[in-house]
Amino acid sequence: MSRYIPVELRRIVVERANHLCEYCLAFEGFSAVKFQIEHIVSLKHGGQTIAENLAIACIYCYLNKGTD
Template sequence: MPRLYINAELRRLVADRAAHICEYCLYPEVEGLSCQVDHIISVKHGGATTADNLCYDCIFCNLQKGTDLGSINWQTGELVRFV
């Protein structure tokens, strides 16, 4: 089972790498509406807790994404993988 816990150093690395902006919708983190570190490939699907599988996202994107691995482009109908 992959590790779920994301330590403070890794959280800081991901947040700084993203410049504290949601990496999906590009909405900047603001006071009272902070972003969070999220697994791109969820732990449920075997995703690792490593920097290359973590992203910084806002609560709205995180709730929309859930544990999905991709989405359908509504304009083309194509499946788009998150990674």
């Protein structure tokens, strides 16, 4: 689910994951499309916008996971 993620929170999540998609381990530096920050437990299921509930994902994993 798309939602504004504060710049500092994005930085924490990206550095924690070493710029790797947390699902398929693709490296963000090799991607033409900026990786997305997504909610592990989606907002519609009560997930929060906190570092522990956020993951960096390549566009393929982001689109395939969806909100459920």
